Amino acid sequence: MKFYKILIPALFFGASLFAQNTDSVMIRKIYDEALANGHAYKNLEYLCKKIGPRLSGSVNAQKSVEWTKKLMEDYGFDRVYLQELMVPVWERGAKELAYIIEGKTKIPVPIAALGGSIASPMQGITAPILEVQNFEELRALGEQVVKGKIIFFNRPFDPRLFNTFNAYGGAVDQRGQGAIEAAKLGAVGVIVRSMSSIVDDFPHTGGMRYQEGVTKIPAAAISTKAANLLSQKLKLRKLPAIQFYFKQNCRTLPDAVSYNVIGEIRGSENPEGIITVGGHLDSWDLAEGAHDDGTGVMQSVEVLRIFKKLNIKPKHTIRAVMFMNEENGLRGGLKYAEIAKQNNEKHIAALESDEGGFTPRGFSVENAPQALAHFSKWKPLLAPYRLNELEAGGSGADIGPLRVIPGAVLIGFRPDSQRYFDIHHSSNDVFENVNKRELELGAASMTSLIYMIDQYGTK
Amino acid sequence: MKFYKILIPALFFGASLFAQNTDSVMIRKIYDEALANGHAYKNLEYLCKKIGPRLSGSVNAQKSVEWTKKLMEDYGFDRVYLQELMVPVWERGAKELAYIIEGKTKIPVPIAALGGSIASPMQGITAPILEVQNFEELRALGEQVVKGKIIFFNRPFDPRLFNTFNAYGGAVDQRGQGAIEAAKLGAVGVIVRSMSSIVDDFPHTGGMRYQEGVTKIPAAAISTKAANLLSQKLKLRKLPAIQFYFKQNCRTLPDAVSYNVIGEIRGSENPEGIITVGGHLDSWDLAEGAHDDGTGVMQSVEVLRIFKKLNIKPKHTIRAVMFMNEENGLRGGLKYAEIAKQNNEKHIAALESDEGGFTPRGFSVENAPQALAHFSKWKPLLAPYRLNELEAGGSGADIGPLRVIPGAVLIGFRPDSQRYFDIHHSSNDVFENVNKRELELGAASMTSLIYMIDQYGTK
Structure with a gap:
């Protein structure tokens, strides 16, 4: 040329x-x-x-x-x-188990351990569960409230964004960083709304991180449909009426x-x-x-x-x-x-x-x-x-x-x-x-x- | 403004x-x-x-x-x-039946009557089947060859066209006009490759026309996968080794x-x-x-x-x-x-x-x-x-x-x-x-x- x-x-x-x-x-x-x-x-x-x-x-x-x-x-x-x-090398192991516990009723919900997460204890984790939309809300609750709880990160994709990668970018900190932020305040586990705008029964896994000096706690994604259900139940019946149970069997080799x-x-x-x-x-x-x-x-x-x-x-x-x-x-x-x-x-x-x-x-x-x-x-x-x-x-x-x-x-x-x-x-x-x-x-x-x-x- | x-x-x-x-x-x-x-x-x-x-x-x-x-x-x-x-008002009636007949073997194939088509006779139609790609090829065969046969229009979508509506436009004459052109030469039925570029088992119906003064013959779409199979068989074994049977029960009210x-x-x-x-x-x-x-x-x-x-x-x-x-x-x-x-x-x-x-x-x-x-x-x-x-x-x-x-x-x-x-x-x-x-x-x-x-x- x-x-x-x-x-x-x-x-x-x-x-x-x-x-x-x-x-x-x-x-x-x-x-x-x-x-x-x-x-x-x-x-x-x-x-x-x-x-x-x-x-x-x-x-x-x-x-x-x-x-x-x-x-x-x-x-x-x-x-x-x-x-x-x-x-x-990370392995999921046997399929996860999870329930919303409402009094004597256990409602099974689909979850998937996040990649890199530790397993739950053998018998699983049962704890009251707290919904937050972001880390600011989490921190505002403070250690006294968060301690011993499972944190449920439920901020959805912003549907108004044309390019869905921008919606993903606006939500994925919950998945990547959620276990660190929750553990800093004494949470015992993390459940994250799946990174998707569709409402269905399929959990979406994905990478998560731990931070040196912060306790490692198990983290899983929950399907969007189950996330909506859980959120609804938490609105209707306050703690401690709603508890959450999950067990996962993953490990890092x-x-x-x-x-x-x-x-x-x-x-x-x-x-x-x-x-x-x-x-x-x-x-x-x-x-x-x-x-x-x-x-x-x-x-x-x-x-x-x-x-x-x-x-x-x-x-x-x-x-x-x-x-x-x-x-x-x-x-x-x-x-x-x-x-x-x-x-x-x-x-x-x-x-x-x-x-x-x-x-x-x-x-x-x-x-x-x-x-x-x-x-x-x-x-x-x-x-x-x-x-x-x-x-x-x-x-x-x-x-x-x-x-x-x-x-x-x-x-x-x-x-x-x-x-x-x-x-x-x-x-x-x-x-x-x-x-x-x-x-x-x-x-x-x-x-x-x-x-x-x-x-x-x-x- | x-x-x-x-x-x-x-x-x-x-x-x-x-x-x-x-x-x-x-x-x-x-x-x-x-x-x-x-x-x-x-x-x-x-x-x-x-x-x-x-x-x-x-x-x-x-x-x-x-x-x-x-x-x-x-x-x-x-x-x-x-x-x-x-x-x-056109009704499909009971589901269609169709076979490729190869000697004593009948291979069921998925078809769907085209909208507006007449039914086959009660007992169905059995006849030798001839594959053509277009009306020119059909006419070149002439009345003597076409008479008494089922005509199989098998021109696929042109995959090179970016907009699939152009590929549809380039193939759909077979569906719309095929029964007229085949009947003019004495064919007894028409089977048309489904209007799709995907290869699967699902026939695609759609409108077809008759013309005053031209005998009405039944017409059906065949799934693209079955069309490929039929075409292969026709290449391997020439007439009259391959026959085709179809029965459809549609009617116009x-x-x-x-x-x-x-x-x-x-x-x-x-x-x-x-x-x-x-x-x-x-x-x-x-x-x-x-x-x-x-x-x-x-x-x-x-x-x-x-x-x-x-x-x-x-x-x-x-x-x-x-x-x-x-x-x-x-x-x-x-x-x-x-x-x-x-x-x-x-x-x-x-x-x-x-x-x-x-x-x-x-x-x-x-x-x-x-x-x-x-x-x-x-x-x-x-x-x-x-x-x-x-x-x-x-x-x-x-x-x-x-x-x-x-x-x-x-x-x-x-x-x-x-x-x-x-x-x-x-x-x-x-x-x-x-x-x-x-x-x-x-x-x-x-x-x-x-x-x-x-x-x-x-x-």
């Missing part, structure tokens, strides 16, 4: 038009391949149905490492390899060896310049990790497969990375950036798909206004595929640690967000809830962006 | 900014109401679960007329009334009385100027008519409810119209336009929602470039809600007959199209497949557009 800049504007315009035409033909081919001959859907079916849940350190996680490695080898990518790392799985097509002109596209291979244990994040992983493999199938020889090295341990440690993302730094790798850009396999709306570009302006010139090429949203914003948890690499432009794939938290981290995150065309359109849009970045760089 | 045009540009700019601010606040309120206190989802649940399938002329169709009338009366709209019309259901909020400044928002109340008989078109109907009622709830006094008369008989006759749409013409009604605009209750992408405006340019000025107001697609295009079947009214701008609500034909006209078009937030966002975006049109007209 630079060459043309010395030509007169009219000629430059002509050349630019020609380039846009060639690119639009290539992008059309990319979409045709993804939609008419795509592999992402059947690969996802295998990952979900033949392997299934794959929490870090589990046998299934190891199976998924081996299978995705073999898959990329079978596609004949130039180089397929593993990146060793240590991951935390010593860290285990695991891997990032990486496939590469080597660049033909600037092989040392790396473009990463990825998702995370690990998933929560309650379902199949279909949208979170089987779709992102299989879309990333599909990007390289489409390059190869269409015989696109990239200028830069294109890497599909299946990150391990996004859900409860981010060790894969950290290791990938650490090794990149160590080896002085030159990273041009990284794109992550970890918001589900829904209809693509566009991409968000992290703290790189120049790159965003550069990408925005491609809007006419992306418009036929309704990729209208090219905006400043976050990228992805796994590629985030690449911030240490100067010049690496970090990009998030942005699908429609409306259905994501209906199924996120719950037993409904299964293959059946992924739409074939939506998944394929995501793979095609990711491939198209990577193609354009490979051709024209990030500025 | 017109007043400000005589001011100097700077002042006009300020006033315009002020108007945009007021409007953006109102649109925010509309979304908040739809998302935080919306009624569309629970109303749809009632329509789907308490009433259910409501094919024209059925008892359920009448129940849906009475219920939606009462619903709008209970909301206290200024005027709620029925518009009488005659509708065709005399036309019956039915109704459009109309609710109005009367305009405060120009009550004679009418803005219509609607969907169709009838549905196919195999499921609950959730996305087709319970969502459009309940979104239209929601538009008026939100106006009332937010105390928006529209300048023009806003009408929610529940059209009857879109699926197999369009009598409701025709009657509505006929009466409008008769009464010399002044129609400003009409908006139809009949592409499902999925995440809104925008609106299409039919043959009205001036209106489209006018609406396009509102893009900044709609951008926060990702209504990026404001384009020339079709509107809706029911409002189409309003083309006879000069000046009526016809608009189609455009949600994401990817999932629609997975469930369209099949037994999967049920309430469970509607996402609450997606439905509500649709209602909010429709309300916002109607609000802006009411404020600033169509040019």
